[in-house]
Amino acid sequence: MSDHAAPFTSPLPALIIGGGPAGCACALWLHRLGVETLLLESSDRLGGLQRLSPYENLWIPGVQDRTGEQVAEALHDHIAAAGVPHRLNTRVTQIGEGFSVTTEEETFRARHLVLATGTRPAAGPFRPAPNIAIGPGHPMEALEVEGRRIAILGGGDNAFDQARFVLHRGAAHVTVFSRSAPRAQSLLQDMIPQADIRTGPYQADPDALTVNGEAFDGFGVMYGFEAHVPPGLSLTSGNGYVEVDRFGETRTPNLWACGEVTDYWHPCVTTSAAHGVQVAKQISLRLR
Ligand SMILES: Cc1cc2nc3c(=O)[nH]c(=O)nc-3n(C[C@H](O)[C@H](O)[C@H](O)COP(=O)(O)OP(=O)(O)OC[C@H]3O[C@@H](n4cnc5c(N)ncnc54)[C@H](O)[C@@H]3O)c2cc1C
Structure with missing residues (x-):
């Protein structure tokens, strides 16, 4: 199912992969800055890791009495209400030079590509089971x-x-x-x-x-978290995270990353969203 079904024939100015706090903030800002953009999210709702948290989130300035799940729902609703083009249930399976972005259904091209794919709990040798x-x-x-x-x-x-x-x-x-x-x-x-x-x-x-x-x-x-990076380009450093400069750009020009997937120090909802905002602002300046 897609929330935004219009076909794209020419390269998108900006494509964002991952709809957690970083990707949502980046997409919202790009949209409001007038940059044509599309956000791709593999799951059926936006909100990222916050969807996993039934606990009260005490750490977002100005946001009180909300669980992580409620923070995720608020992100989802905000993106929808602001009319930010996005597609749910759309997993990126490959990224390539240029930039080409392949999902199970189609391939997109983008002038600026943003990885906001976050992390997932590390499983070590274990697999989820009832116990x-x-x-x-x-x-x-x-x-x-x-x-x-x-x-x-x-x-x-x-x-x-x-x-x-x-x-x-x-x-x-x-x-x-x-x-x-x-x-x-x-x-x-x-x-x-x-x-x-x-x-x-x-x-x-x-x-x-x-x-x-x-x-x-x-x-x-509880083995911590590991970066979630779609295959294709070689982007990660020794620890598996994507290295970026202070603007969020990787060593490849116009290829950006924000939030937990990067080597950003101390990721949380607020810093991940802030990182997404920085990237959006840089892309909008670059496209001017
Ligand atoms: C249980 C729990 C409790 C937490 N509590 C707090 C708290 O109280 N306060 C706080 O500030 N932080 C908390 N955090 C951390 C916070 O949720 C993360 O720091 C934040 O969500 C990171 O945002 P992100 O956008 O970088 O990545 P994520 O939230 O991981 O979002 C990444 C998104 O990318 C999508 N994605 C990944 N790969 C692909 C692909 N190939 N194609 C398409 N989409 C893809 C994922 O589905 C996901 O939606 C908590 C985390 C957990 C797990």
């Missing part, structure tokens, strides 16, 4: 925990946050396995004195649901 949740938010909330023994794999903020939520939801026992000293803020670590924290190498067996031979009822895999 295995990958990443924070909805996947973890769907895991049955009441009266159960849950192993949280990972030692960052999300691991400790989720261990706390799981305890709050009535888990009988929570063990956090961290290969090295936990990186989570001490504030978060101190909030769960009752959790069993194990530091050091471990072997987790997803079929037997054991860690170092000890049986659990469920795993929460």
Whole structure:
């Protein structure tokens, strides 16, 4: 299904891939700056990772009492109400020189291409299953925990946050396995004195649901996030993220990236959206 069905015959001035906070902000600004633009999103709603979060988002200046899901819905509604051309359920499968952008249904050409494809929870060797949740938010909330023994794999903020939520939801026992000293803020670590924290190498067996031979009822895999980059051009640096300059441009002129897919320091909703705005402004200046 597409929300914007007009065919494009000549190269679009600007094409944006990814409808999270970065891509939505970029598309909104480009549209308002008078640049013909199209936003492509693989899922059926805009909002990106915020769609995964049933938790209150306390971190957006001026936005109160909204969960991540509500923030995502607001982004979706804003793009629709502002008349920003966009297509949902449109996954980009390949990007090429020039720039050509291939989806399952057609190929677009664009003078300026913006990658705003964000990140996804890293799964390591695990696959989602009824007893295995990958990443924070909805996947973890769907895991049955009441009266159960849950192993949280990972030692960052999300691991400790989720261990706390799981305890709050009535888990009988929570063990956090961290290969090295936990990186989570001490504030978060101190909030769960009752959790069993194990530091050091471990072997987790997803079929037997054991860690170092000890049986659990469920795993929460909190291995951080990895950049989501469509195949085609070689864009990423050693850590898998897209390197950009301070305007959001990659080493290839007119190829831009914004938000979590980049090496931007400390991505969140606000910084990702701000990054999208910077890119939009630069593109509009370049096209003048
Ligand atoms: C559970 C959870 C809670 C969070 N809580 C907060 C919080 O309280 N406050 C806060 O500021 N931040 C929070 N964050 C982080 C915040 O959601 C992200 O920093 C932000 O969404 C990043 O925006 P983005 O646009 O760069 O990427 P994303 O939100 O990841 O959006 C990228 C979009 O690109 C799409 N896409 C990817 N590949 C393709 C493709 N090939 N073709 C088409 N589309 C594609 C994806 O479907 C997605 O919609 C939270 C994240 C999670 C997971």
